[in-house]
Amino acid sequence: MQGVLGVFHHLDSTVSAIEELKKKKLGDVTVFSPTIRHELDDAIAGPNSVVRRFTLIGGLLGVSFGYWIAIWSSNYWPLVTGGKAIASWIPYTIIGFEVMVLVGALSTVAGMFINSRVPRLTATVGYDDRFSAGHFGVFIACDATKASAAEDLLRHAGAEEVRREA
Template sequence: MDGAVRDHRGSPRGRAVRALRAGRLQRHLGGLGHHGRQLRLVLHVVSPVREELPRRLRGRSQRRAPGAAARGSETRVKLGNPLAAIFHPPPTPGVLAVFGHLDAAVDAIHQLKRDGHKDFTVYSPLPRHELEDALAQPVSPVRMYTLIGGISGCAIGTWITLYMSYDWPVQVGGKTIGSIPPYVVIMFEMTVLFGALTTLLGIAFNVLLATRHQGTIAYDPRFTNDKFGIFVPASRAQAAPVEALLKRCGAEEVRHG
């Protein structure tokens, strides 16, 4: 647009076709052009544009060109993704040990607990009750979501049925308006519905937290084959004692995560 206007503006003032006077024109004809109340013939149909406008645009574009080149040469600042801190947190420093025997891994768990380490992760290629007994993990908190959802659903079912009965009372055969026994079915269904929904919510919430935690610690693909592993979060100053402890317990390989 700017180039087309400049080309049109750069044409000489003496037109190739001589202006012809064709009488007086209306005041609004031409709008932006200085036609001098004359009808002029041109080779191409071009919308009337003031000559000052393309000059101003050209000067402004010329002034912007050096600035745009300077901005292009500068390093672009990459904006941070707020979700990256949740799904891709930075790695956690610590010590990762690889064990070839179950007894050595169980012994290492007991030794870590005696030294006061509680926040560590154990990898196993298959479920073993020896590891579960050694870890003595608390019960999953998902059942609390189910309990809260079931109680809430039962209360909501009771409130809905009684409120609707008294809001539009219809007495049939002399029976009471707000009768609990017929509404037990609705209360039960609401209990099951809300309990199931809150259970799914609790599972998703705990999986998200576990995924965020598991994504920050070291891992070895051999833990899905035939090796056991233990990862202990520790700073560089605390890594040496933890590494010595894991080696004493029979770790085949110990490295910093």
């Protein structure tokens, strides 16, 4: 993947560069930050995560399995007391809830790993060690025709360093 990388020292200039790049539609923007900053999240305005679907499906499967296993075990080894029903849903709600939380949490973790593509076997294009020490980075994946416009925009926004990456 080729593109242009801009290294910023200040958060405000990074946010303004991202907003300008989004307006110009020069390419896909990747942002590197030493910490989580909500200003960057607002500037990127990415799509909602699909991990919550993993949580919903896992929770529904977990509660269904929790009720099923409790009812199955009651029917397989019946304990008849005073003519009451063998399987009643009210006491099994606790088991259903606990299994729902367990399977929902495990599916959330699995969805997070699947969507973040962990483990990443290749190096991230555009990453610099300074991004872990306090600087911000903006990488624009674009072809050579748009690279000069992206370089000018990043320099105008206040980037300390602008370079092409291949």
